[in-house]
Amino acid sequence: MNDIYPKVIRIGAVLAALAALLAFVVRSAEAQVPAPRRLSLGDAARLAAAQTASVQSAQIRVQQAQSRVTQSRSSLLPQIEATPNWTSHTLNSASFGFNFPAEDGKPPLLKPEGQIIGPVNLWDFRGQVSQTLYDAAASQRVRAARSNVDAASADVATVAEQSATNAAMLYVRALRSDATLQARSADSTLAADLVTIARDQLAAGVGVALDVTRSLSQLANARAQLIASRNDRDRSRLDLLRALNLDLGSPIELSDSLASLPVSDAVTEQGAVDVALRTRPDLRAADAQLTAIQQQLAVVRATRLPTVGAFANDGPTGIQLNHLLNTYTYGVQLSWPIFEGGRREGQTQEQEAAARDVEVRRRDLRQQVSLDVRSAMLDIASGREQVDAARERLRFAEQEVEQARERFRAGVAGNADVITALSSLNSARTGVVDALTAYQSARVSLARAQGTVSQLR
DSSP states (O other): OTTHHHHHHHHHHHHHHHHHHHHHHHHHHHHHSOOOEEEOHHHHHHHHHHHOHHHHHHHHHHHHHHHHHHHHHGGGSOEEEEOOEEEEEEEEGGGGSOOOOOOTTSOOSSOTTOOEEEEEEEEEOOEEEEEEEEEHHHHHHHHHHHHHHHHHHHHHHHHHHHHHHHHHHHHHHHHHHHHHHHHHHHHHHHHHHHHHHHHHHHHHTSSOHHHHHHHHHHHHHHHHHHHHHHHHHHHHHHHHHHHTTOOTTOOEEEOOOTTTSOOOOOOOHHHHHHHHHHHOHHHHHHHHHHHHHHHHHHHHHHTTSOEEEEEEEEEEEEEETTEEEEEEEEEEEEEOOOOOTTHHHHHHHHHHHHHHHHHHHHHHHHHHHHHHHHHHHHHHHHHHHHHHHHHHHHHHHHHHHHHHHHHHHHTSSOTHHHHHHHHHHHHHHHHHHHHHHHHHHHHHHHHHHHTOGGGOO
16 A cells, blocks of 8 residues: 555656646647737728739839839930950951052052951950930930839729729628528527427427427528538638638638628718719729820820930050050931831821720720719619618518417427428528628729729728
């Protein structure tokens, strides 16, 4: 017996140490799990507008356009070039086309049939400088490049708004899947309660086995719908993460719900149209594109004007490094295109046609903006009424279920009426979810029509 107690103490100490180690491991694992990222509808829209791949690609195109401004401006800046070289060459004297006369009785200086002169070795250490003094076309090219930067920047805003709209719609879909899952969970709870009542009544001798069978069938159907809604919830989360350009394993928590989002917006139709015409990024992009084309047209027209430039080169040259002489060349050059075979006229016609095309699409886009806003306003008005109607239907369906359950508990009716009422309640809950989803989708559509999706709350 005396040997048992020390062993028990040692085993207890080992178990305590293992328990402490296990608790430490659990705490460490919990500390390593990142906290879920809370996202509201507006947060999702703004996050997508800032970091999706399409937005990043559009931002890179802006950088490319900015680099073209630098390239265009370079033609107006001094061009400096150092060209040190060493050459060795020979000449055929016959290629001169003439000969030096010789005195009578003396051979000619150069053979009439030609002879090799050289090789001549030449060192040349000159540098060259040129500077454009006046070039209207080059100046217009710089302005055109800057206009292209503005157009590319406007495209970024358009792509960002599209990404924000996509994320906002997927956020609403995720909220719908959450609400549907809650509704199916409530359906499963009611179906399980119905099974309990039917079994209790059968055990008490006041029920029939058919009621139990019906209840079990209803419970199985509710569980199948619950499984499907849970899968839809998980898939909607993945789609939302993809739209936000987040890691698909990132934990997120939606801070909104379909019931918590506003169901009333005091916006007048004309006011919404005015906002859209001011803020729609694709309208601003069309304006910027038209400006860029008009600037390119100015470039073509400026090529009719002369260009003036100055040039100079200076440096030592010679056949030996120890005896180099300095030489230079400098001057001013005027270049004036007189006839280019109709190329400039063709380019002008091309740019004018492109400008007319943008004007047509711009006018059509303004009409489309007005249509988008008015359609979204109609959907919002209809959606608000549908939400009220769906909630009223849900209230009556809940009353029907409660009354049918009371009759079933009292034994004055079977559970067929309860099952019918549960089906109506299931449909009513789905109707409320669908109505709220349609209304919030209409809100997102109105924000997209106005170009204000990133401003959603």
